Amino acid sequence: MQELQVIIAFSGFIALLLWGVHMVQTGVQRAFGKTLGLWMGRAMGSLPRAFGTGLVITAAIQSSTATGLMITGFAVTGLVSLVPGLAAMLGANVGTTLIVQALSFNPTALAPGLILVGVWMFRHYAPGRARDLGRAFIGLGLLLLSLNELVTMFEPLKNAPMLGTALDALGDAPVLALIASTALTWASHSSVAVVVLIMSLALHGLADPALAYTLVLGANLGTAINPVLEGGHDDNPASRRLPVGNLGTRVAGCALGMALLPWADPIMHALGSDAAHSVANFHLIFNLAVALCFMPVLRPYARLLRRFLPQRSDPDDPARPRYLDASAREVPAVALGQAAREALRLTDLLRESLQLTQHALLRNDGQAIGRARYLNGVIGQLDQSITTFLATQDQESLSAEDEQYLKLILDFSMNIAHAASVSGMGLLGHASRLHKKHWALDTGQKAELADTLERLQRNLRQAAALFVSADRQVARNLAFEKEYFRSLEAKAAERHLERIKTGLLDAAEIGAFYLEILRDTGGINAYLVNAAAYPILARHGELRPNRLREAD
Incomplete structure (x- = not known):
């Protein structure tokens, strides 16, 4: 014992x-x-x-x-x-x-x-x-x-x-x-x-x-x-x-x-x-x-x-960085250019992922869910590669403009990766729930959601173009898109409450579920605005510290 x-x-x-x-x-x-x-x-x-x-x-x-x-x-x-x-x-x-x-x-x-x-x-x-x-x-x-x-x-x-x-x-x-x-x-x-x-x-x-x-x-x-x-x-x-x-x-x-x-x-x-x-x-x-x-x-x-232990690489692997070259670190302009090009790849992958997500939500496509999840994971891996590549750049060799451009690339890459994360954990999660519970959105919800997802993909193309052009007016237009998504969610919430008041309790669960989908689309759009529009507007002094009106 x-x-x-x-x-x-x-x-x-x-x-x-x-x-x-x-x-x-x-x-x-x-x-x-x-x-x-x-x-x-x-x-x-x-x-x-x-x-x-x-x-x-x-x-x-x-x-x-x-x-x-x-x-x-x-x-x-x-x-x-x-x-x-x-x-x-x-x-x-x-x-x-x-x-x-x-x-x-x-x-x-x-x-x-x-x-x-x-x-x-x-x-x-x-x-x-x-x-x-x-x-x-x-x-x-x-x-x-x-x-x-x-x-x-x-x-x-x-x-x-x-x-x-x-x-x-x-x-x-x-x-x-x-x-x-x-x-x-x-x-x-x-x-x-x-x-x-x-x-x-x-x-x-x-x-x-x-x-x-x-x-x-x-x-x-x-x-x-x-x-x-x-x-x-x-x-x-x-x-x-x-x-x-x-x-x-x-x-x-x-x-x-x-x-x-x-x-x-x-x-x-x-x-x-x-x-x-x-x-x-x-x-x-x-x-x-x-x-x-x-x-x-x-x-x-x-x-x-x-x-x-020889190198065995698949040139078609989307998770493999295509433009990041370690030997280019000696020339900051070249290294930053490569990182910017790799960051733009994230928008291409996110656009493909959003298209698959649209198929999954509107056509109950289970295969599209798996492919979209894979692409969102690839975006996360590439964002980590871009971050590490820029972090290992010799800071002493960077000018003030180079440092500002480096931060711009990091912010853009990080926000696109966050948008992919919301898409993967939010929209694809909702698509899986639709698929498992055999739910179906009504005709009006499907039409509205299709337009919303198309608009989201258009905003993604604008964000990619803004990252290259830094156009001030386009940045303002993209920033105003947040108001559209807020208004869309508010109208859907009013319709949901009206259905509950009229006793349509069977549709209440689907209505709450649809509201969650719209909130996630607004979250993705917010990250797109943060990635491309806000840095330009902040540089021109067109952003307020917050949305609160000054007290009288």
Whole structure:
């Protein structure tokens, strides 16, 4: 019975440790996620900067796996080349050792204060950066408390025969110990938690130095597996170059580490004051050694990866950027022109999506729903590619006019993507509901909706033309379209109320449903106006701060 309680307690504190790491990671990513991503993409220009970027990002979010997936995402879109990406991964692997170094000093006394501050921030602030940082502080406090409890738990286990036998068996089979640690790290998604657990085993004499260092090698190998499994889900082998390359550096480092293991203990003993610090130092020195060995040979290593994982691209894939060329970043005018051309592609795709949506709503076409959803997803992917491409542009090379044009392209692309999102989540959702419930709009509703969707597509063509021409009068005309959609919704709401008053309750549900469709068309039109008309009118000083009349 006592053994069962110990197992349950041990498993619970391990779960608390993993949950603390998860809360820190998600809290930092929610607070600075987009900023971290943009900063990472902008800082990948040279190998030293890429290495430092990977190190700093990982130290902030406490997960080399999350950093690896982020860098892989940049590499898949072609916005980060393979060599800087590999350098950033080496930096990420070193960054996770800094977390272990900090935890090796047992800062448990800070845990209650961190949890107190975190809970206060989480409950006091509205959803936003401050609240997300409070979540990260809570996670850090839970992490420190769980580590302290685990260290305390191992104290009475020094003389446990079963644990000693298991660890002795692993000590006699280093390859098995390496595999076991690799599997545990892969399953937990956290090399930090596994290495800290190894530190606790070493501190209490449950694992001799050779076994502890072997387990650390396995933890480093296990943390490289998740990006390989999660980073590339398509049929293009090139999308797996970066995670496979990182795994290759881990495998080579572990093979060398296993060969040099007999000489590791004297060196670590000289550097560390106790067994726990020796494990943390070995973790740090191993990753630094791997980085120093591979940094000079990253370019030939990248050529080898390109040879065995060739690029396989579908030229007809609409989600593939057609005009974004990384080599054009040196000439801002060319880079901005390419981004603007890619942004115009979004309007072509959105127009096709709206045509399919019209078929789905008016002709109950189920196949059109699936195709339109796919196109809306493509628009979101292209918007992300455009955003990352512009974010990685060297800001020092941009003039004031270039910076203004860059913001204009970003606003246009973002608003078109938001319009596609409203179309996908709103109009296509309504089309699916019509299809599933076998509802039918009446003749007047169908005619009005057809005219509305045609008008929406015409406004989309005007928005695309405005993005190129910046005509002031056309911008005013497009802005006045918002009044048409407001009036349309108001008239439909009046008709709906009249039907309810006259007792036509059967049509009330359809009427409310039709009102939701009109609201979403107005939302899409509002994003089109925000994308193209408002920036021009704001530049000419023709926009009021709000629609409120000044008080008398």
